[in-house]
Amino acid sequence: MSIIIDSSTRVVVQGITGEAGGFHAKQMIAYGTKVVGGVTPGKGGQKFEGLPVFNTVRAAVSEAGASASCIFVPPAFAADAIMEAADAGVKVIVAITEGIPILDMIKVRSYLAERGSRLIGPNCPGIITVGECKIGIMPGDIHKKGPVGVLSRSGTLTYEAVDQLSRLNIGQTTCIGIGGDPIIGTGFVDALELFEKDGATEAVVLIGEIGGSAEEDASRFIKEKMSKPVVAFVAGRTAPEGRRMGHAGAIISGGKGTAPEKVRMLEEAGVRVAPSPAEIGSTLAAVLGKKK
Amino acid sequence: MKTHEYQAKEILKSYGIPVPEGRVATSAEEAAEVAKALGEGKFVVKSQVHAGGRGKAGGIKVAEGIEGVRKAASSILGMKLVSKQTGPEGKIVSRVLVEKGIDIGRELYLGMLVDRDRAKVVVIASSEGGMEIEEVAARSPEKIIREYIDPTVGLMPFQCREMGYSLGLAPAEVGKFAKIVTGCFNAFAQNDMSLVEINPLVVTKGGDMIALDAKLIADDNGLFRHKSLAELRDFTEEDWREVEAGKHDLNYIGLDGSIGCLVNGAGLAMATMDIIKFCGAMPANFLDVGGSASVDAVTAGFKIILSDPRVKAVLVNIFGGIMRCDLVAQSIVAAAKDVEIKVPLVVRLQGTNAEIGRKILKDSGLTIIPAATMDEAAGKAVEALL
Numbered sequence: 001m002s003i004i005i006d007s008s009t010r011v012v013v014q015g016i017t018g019e020a021g022g023f024h025a026k027q028m029i030a031y032g033t034k035v036v037g038g039v040t041p042g043k044g045g046q047k048f049e050g051l052p053v054f055n056t057v058r059a060a061v062s063e064a065g066a067s068a069s070c071i072f073v074p075p076a077f078a079a080d081a082i083m084e085a086a087d088a089g090v091k092v093i094v095a096i097t098e099g100i101p102i103l104d105m106i107k108v109r110s111y112l113a114e115r116g117s118r119l120i121g122p123n124c125p126g127i128i129t130v131g132e133c134k135i136g137i138m139p140g141d142i143h144k145k146g147p148v149g150v151l152s153r154s155g156t157l158t159y160e161a162v163d164q165l166s167r168l169n170i171g172q173t174t175c176i177g178i179g180g181d182p183i184i185g186t187g188f189v190d191a192l193e194l195f196e197k198d199g200a201t202e203a204v205v206l207i208g209e210i211g212g213s214a215e216e217d218a219s220r221f222i223k224e225k226m227s228k229p230v231v232a233f234v235a236g237r238t239a240p241e242g243r244r245m246g247h248a249g250a251i252i253s254g255g256k257g258t259a260p261e262k263v264r265m266l267e268e269a270g271v272r273v274a275p276s277p278a279e280i281g282s283t284l285a286a287v288l289g290k291k292k
Numbered sequence: 293m294k295t296h297e298y299q300a301k302e303i304l305k306s307y308g309i310p311v312p313e314g315r316v317a318t319s320a321e322e323a324a325e326v327a328k329a330l331g332e333g334k335f336v337v338k339s340q341v342h343a344g345g346r347g348k349a350g351g352i353k354v355a356e357g358i359e360g361v362r363k364a365a366s367s368i369l370g371m372k373l374v375s376k377q378t379g380p381e382g383k384i385v386s387r388v389l390v391e392k393g394i395d396i397g398r399e400l401y402l403g404m405l406v407d408r409d410r411a412k413v414v415v416i417a418s419s420e421g422g423m424e425i426e427e428v429a430a431r432s433p434e435k436i437i438r439e440y441i442d443p444t445v446g447l448m449p450f451q452c453r454e455m456g457y458s459l460g461l462a463p464a465e466v467g468k469f470a471k472i473v474t475g476c477f478n479a480f481a482q483n484d485m486s487l488v489e490i491n492p493l494v495v496t497k498g499g500d501m502i503a504l505d506a507k508l509i510a511d512d513n514g515l516f517r518h519k520s521l522a523e524l525r526d527f528t529e530e531d532w533r534e535v536e537a538g539k540h541d542l543n544y545i546g547l548d549g550s551i552g553c554l555v556n557g558a559g560l561a562m563a564t565m566d567i568i569k570f571c572g573a574m575p576a577n578f579l580d581v582g583g584s585a586s587v588d589a590v591t592a593g594f595k596i597i598l599s600d601p602r603v604k605a606v607l608v609n610i611f612g613g614i615m616r617c618d619l620v621a622q623s624i625v626a627a628a629k630d631v632e633i634k635v636p637l638v639v640r641l642q643g644t645n646a647e648i649g650r651k652i653l654k655d656s657g658l659t660i661i662p663a664a665t666m667d668e669a670a671g672k673a674v675e676a677l678l
Contacts, residue, residue: 023614075513101484101514102406109411110443125613137583139613139643154559155583156611159643160666163611180558182408209559212408235562238547238569239578246543246558246580248513249408254426259566276570277563278667 002129002174003149003194003201004092004118005068009133012066012090013038014057014073014081016048020096021072024137025049028070031140033133036064057081057088068092070126070135075099078122079108086117093185094135095122102248105183112185119185123247125155125177136177138162146171148284149195151188152207153180153214153247157235157277161205164281170288173201180247182211188218196226203229205284206271208262210236211250215262223269231284232266233274234259293510294342298389299524300506303483307475309490310502314391316340323365326390327358334393337364339385342529345375351385354393361390386528394502399492400459401425402473404480413441413480415473417455421492447477461495468501483521484514533577533596540589542581544596549574550604551673552597552635554590556581556615564609567670573677576603583614590623591630598631607673608639609666610649617641617649625656636661636676640669 011028015021016038026049029035037052037060044055052064060066069090073081078097085093100122112119120127126136130145142159144166152158158177165172176191178184188206195201204226208215215234222230236245236252237259244251252258263273274283295303301311313330317323327335339351346352351373353364365388374382399421407414417437420428429436437458439451452473456466472493480488487509494504515522527535537544543558551568555561558580565575577597581590597603610620620641627633640663641649653660661676663669 076516099513101517102486102511103413103481103484103514106406106411106413106443137614142643152559154557156555156557156613156615157559157563159611159613160560160563163642182406183411207559209562217409233563235559235566238565238575239562240545240547243545244512245545245562245578250558250562276567276667277560278567278665278670 002132003191003198004174004176005127005129005133005135007034007132009092009135010034010036010065010067011135012036012057012060012064012069014069014071014085016040016053017043017046018072022048024070024072027140028134031134033135036060036066057085057090061088061090066090068135069094071095071097073097075101079104082108082119083111086112086115090117092118092120094120094124094126095185096124096126096137098123100181102183105181109183109185120176121179121185123181124179125158127174127176129174130172138175138177142166143175144169144171146173147200147202148172149198149201149204150175151191151195151204152177153209153249154207154235157207160277161207161233161280165205165284168281168285170281170285173198180249182249188214189221192218192221192226196228201228203231203284203288205280206230206232207280208232208234209247209250210239210245210252210259211247211257213257216265219265219269219271222271229287230271231274231280231287232271233277233280234262234266235277293512293515293522293525294529295508295510295524296340296342296387296526297338297506298340298387300508301503303508304475304479304503304506307479309472309475310500311506312391312394312502312504314389316387316389317365318369318387320362320366320369323388323390324358324362327361330390330392332357335361336391336393337361337368338389338391339368339371339373340387340389341373341378341383341385342526343373343375343377343383345377346373349373349375365390383529394494394504395497396494396504397497398495400495401428401491402476402493403487403489403491404476405487407440410440412443415439415441415447415451415455415477417459419459425491441477446481447474465495465499465501472501472503479508483518484511485509486511533600536596537579537593540592542579542589542593544593545578546600547575547577548602549576550602550677552576552600552603552606554579554581554593554597554606554608556583556610556612560609560611564607564666564670567666568607568673571670571674573674576600581615587619587623587626590620591627594623594627595631598627598633603635605636605638605673605676607669608637609669610641610643612641612643612645616645617643618645618652621649621652624653625658628656628658633658636673638663638669638673638676640664640666
């Protein structure tokens, strides 16, 4: 199994004729993702690598059967692109864009709540169900198929964790980058719920960071509702107070959102927290080893 | 992006919020002239720095008459203001706001920010103004009133009234309060703010409502669509290295340690800082070169790190996805031509074109300590300090 996307998912790339959109569309196609076309307003009728480019997402859905979208649209227009996809009935929307104004994301959340689309991101590397479908920018070749779900607020730190797991011959079911912004479409709890229900996932690796209360909310869910083991790492123990550490959502405010507090809550929920980012894979291996 | 009190007050004034009469001055003479224009009586001279705790640090003084203002401004301008929020290095005061004194009756609190969990803007009000709102929230949570703003309809008049009556305001005051809350919300929404705070919102003895202090923080992600707001940025309040990094779209934050870091990705950059600490040393900085930084940008990042006298060793940790390891290697070689690398340099390359990157470094003739994993890299960097 896997969660959210699989080999049947039909993906349209919004912004396909742009530099980033075009590059990553090619990479997704190379991975085996069913990319069915792209959307760039004004360039409808053109072709990209033999695939149709549409003027609107609505056209991509009705003419190419798109069920998911990957958005490579600049921050000024990204919220509009997300809402366009939701309005067109796209079920899974992956927004890669970093830099969307927070007030735009407030509108997006409200808009999407009434339309039944799942948003992943923004400011994320995307989602990959190993061997079946990659929607995003993660390097496909570091992933191996196996029993671990990976869930992260980060991009390259996720690749580091996945690489550690793969080198230990511990493969992954689905890896989701939920994004580094303060307001996102899919949170830890949503994804943990799906991993808990997924028959192929035996354990979950959760990668958090400072800022907000996502790890605290996840702790509560894990304690009450998860039977599968969770291993975590929380980045930012050395981050100073009040500074935005790259990600818009990575900020310790008024003493809240620190790494030690998040680690404490996760451990209280029975999560094994890796003491160092180099030990994420080995910590998971130890937990799986004990399980058997 | 932070703004100064005087800038925040100008903006809020344009949205209909009453603020004390006053103007900013950069010299004691100018301050005296401002006072003269405002008339006789009591004044307040307030240092303008991007930090709180000014009063306790001696950066806010009440003054009588024009001469009083001149003296107060003279003592504040040029002072090194040290407060809990500035850190021990403090900030040099180069501007003061001279205002007519207000007869304070009561002090309220009014703030507006984004609630991440509910994905809504929240208005926070309290009858306990003039103090740290976090302290009030901890001590007397029942004194904090919250109203969440519906994204579709915005702030509704009934919400302002509810807050006003909950604060114990008299009916005549509720109307004034509602006008101020609405003005603040409009300022927030129309300018992509992430914080609007009036603390204290004063009810004068005469029954007027005035913003005695004001704080506005703009959402960095929104600045592209508010050019005049973006121009209010005070670069003198920022670390020059961070300003330099910003020019190349790099994310740099200066810290206190001795190991300089250059990493791609914010999460990995934080994790790199963490593993340095785990291995027994401290990071000198946070630097995220991003997913697709150019050779020029990475070179610039290198130069910033190498210009920091605190840096006794450099750790480059790259997990290339979109970022190509050979580009990073090229940048290191390019930077080394411009800036002499006098400290040990540990480089860990993994992912896209890592092999090519490692070869470029090996063939460059530069003294580079290679590492394959994060812990090996951190261990070697810490070792190199000895």
